[in-house]
Amino acid sequence: MDQIAAMRAFVRVVEAGTFTRAADLLDMPKPTVTKLIQQLEAHLRTKLLNRTTRRVGVTPDGAAYYERALALLSDLDELDGSMTRSQASPTGRLRVDVPSSLALFGIIPALPDFFARYPEITLDLGVSDRPVDLVAENVDCAIRGGDLVDPSLIARRIGEVRLMLCASPAYLATYGMPRDPRDLEESHRVIGYFSARTGRRVAFDVVRGDESYELDLPYAVATNDSTAYLSAALAGLGIAQAIEPMVLKYLDAGSLVRILPEWSSAPIVLHVVYSPNRHLSSRLRVFVDWVAEIFSTSRIYRWPAPALELLRGPNVSA
Missing domain, CATH: 3.40.190.10 (Periplasmic binding protein-like II)
Incomplete structure (x- = not known):
């Protein structure tokens, strides 16, 4: 069994919610994904997923394994990136949560510039005014406005809006x-x-x-x-x-x-916040720096x- 491949398949199934969708995202046949999960469960001697006809859910053991596997795969991707590319070209997936108005009228219009600089980063952008639990929902960072209510988070002030x-x-x-x-x-x-x-x-x-x-x-x-x-x-x-x-x-x-x-x-004062337990990967670091830059250079929020x-x-x- 290729344990790394099996872990990647497991993480993708958990995030996608179905084997079919996970197979599409991984660009591999569905039977291959199913076999990798079965091999992983046999190797660990525990059931990781609850399967139904419509949806796949995680067991308690599966939820715990998912968090550790995700962190390990993130570190592995970061290690590979540091060996094969300079830090100016980070790679990998980044999950960011942004309030609706800031996403639609600020961040998203500026994203072509971000991807022109960092084409190897994949961005999962959560957009809503619902407060998220960064740790529980595996969010790398969030942009938040107003008073910070969680003192445990690391916060970087990036600007303000009127x-x-x-x-x-x-x-x-x-x-x-x-x-x-x-x-x-x-x-x-x-x-x-x-x-x-x-x-x-x-x-x-x-x-x-x-x-x-x-x-x-x-x-x-x-x-x-x-x-x-x-x-x-x-x-x-x-x-x-x-x-x-x-x-x-x-x-x-x-x-x-x-x-x-x-x-x-x-x-309204704006901050980028992230958990102190979150590894500050190069992709997270360049995103935080980029967000701070687009505010500090006034390209969005200060008008002539x-x-x-x-x-x-x-x-x-x-």
Whole structure:
């Protein structure tokens, strides 16, 4: 038995959930994958997988073996890469978790540059606003905004994003253009956003000089996903407080209009976080450096003066 091949087959079956899908990903016949798993189980004298007609699940022994096998294979790939290529050309698979808005409007548009630099890296990009357990879900790193709630993670600050208030022309035609934060409390509704981790709704906050307001405003709909939040704003369901890169093109097109442009919100600080137990491979290191670079060079989140003018949008009166 080729134990390394068997371990790779086992890891891929666990991740794919079926032998058929794993065989496709490994580019080998399904009977070969089945035979490798059987040989591995015989070698270990334990059952690693529970097989059903539709899905494959791991046994408790299989789950423990998966974690150790994955770490070992990662180290092996890293060792091979260090011997056969320079550190400037890292290889292998990297799993990253990114909030929806940052993925769609920031990271993904910049990825062609990353793959031009590192063509041998394969990126598994988890995209959602759900907080993930980096260790339990075998995630190499995550990009997170706001306060860090897990002090056990290693965090590197990579930049910040600004928030702005906006609404659709249809909403403003119905409710009027607010002139002051107090107007929001008196005659407007917002789109609510609640934490996927705590279920708590996030209040609006705005600042102008020494004046500041934290507004817990009425809403018709609330969501815990930023892309759904944007969709609700475009549908005219209320006023949104969204990150700048997410709404820029819609402000430019007139689908959204900026509200109270003289008022601002505290920026959201962004970090790349990873577990201290996670081996800092060359592929993880270059990804973290690349993400920090695209923020520090302002290619996404700091806009030149013409773009800032677009962010103000057309003036819609009541």
